[in-house]
Amino acid sequence: MTSALNLANTVGADPPYDVTLATPGGAVVRSDSGLQLVAQSAIADVAAPVDTVVVSGGNGHEAAAADRHLIAHLRRLAGPARRVASVCTGATLLAAAGLLDGRRATTHWRYAxxxxxxxxxxxxxxxxxxxxDGRVATSGGVTAALDLTLAFVEEDHGADLARRVALGLVTYMQRPGNQAQMTLFTTSRRADDATVRAAVEHAAAHPDDDLGTGAVARRAGVSTRQLTRLFVAELGEPPATVIRRIRLEAAAQLLRTTDLPLSTVAHRCGLTSAESLRQAFVARYGITPSRFRAAQARTP
Known part of the structure; x- marks a missing residue:
């Protein structure tokens, strides 16, 4: 985040960003990679209000969330702030401070x-x-923080400056927040059961087929009850949920890579109409297919 904000200053952010790294007691932070980060201030010495509070994650986030004094200072600083954000498992600290209560939030998928x-x-x-969610933002893994930072820069200084920052960092401008952290085949553990694996592979290859639970069970030669039991045991979800995600990811891919009308995208992915695609896409990703396609089109 700091590199992106410093580059924003270089390419014309006005007013410029003034970033302060604050740690408990002002202590040096040793990162997982061995790099040491020298704090500019102790958290207790940071005076409110500040514009944006960002909480980083990492190993030790649960212990940090149990530190009553640290959480008290987080509440103190977050209260009057215009924005509050977390990177990766920093969401644990926001949750411990009560800042995520009643809100929708994300974190690294391993810790969700x-x-x-x-x-x-x-x-x-x-x-x-x-x-x-309102003034509170949460992000997934490390690179997701860059996408969130670009969104902040665009909010503060406009799309053109954010685009210049992205180009300077040689990164995408910019992945929409609702883009999935990872695809189905990496977020879900690979099924060991041959029946489930074959069903998933068929659905991914033929999302426009009849993929109702009954039809999938008949193709697999098992009962619907047995199929559901296998899916839940292997993937943690029933067949309908897994297949719906496969179809929506197929739709997202078509939206990214083609100019097909929404009705055609819907039918190719086994959805009945452009409206059914829209409803399912919004429910899953929080963004309409048209807006998702437009956001992808901005990527150089």
């Missing part, structure tokens, strides 16, 4: 289930690379 279980008042969605 843990976050959801620990903080039931938070609606955790592991799919998007970042989520904005």
């Amino acid at each position: 289930r843990t976050l959801s279980r620990a903080y039931p008042d938070v609606t955790v969605d592991s799919d998007p690379i970042f989520i904005r």
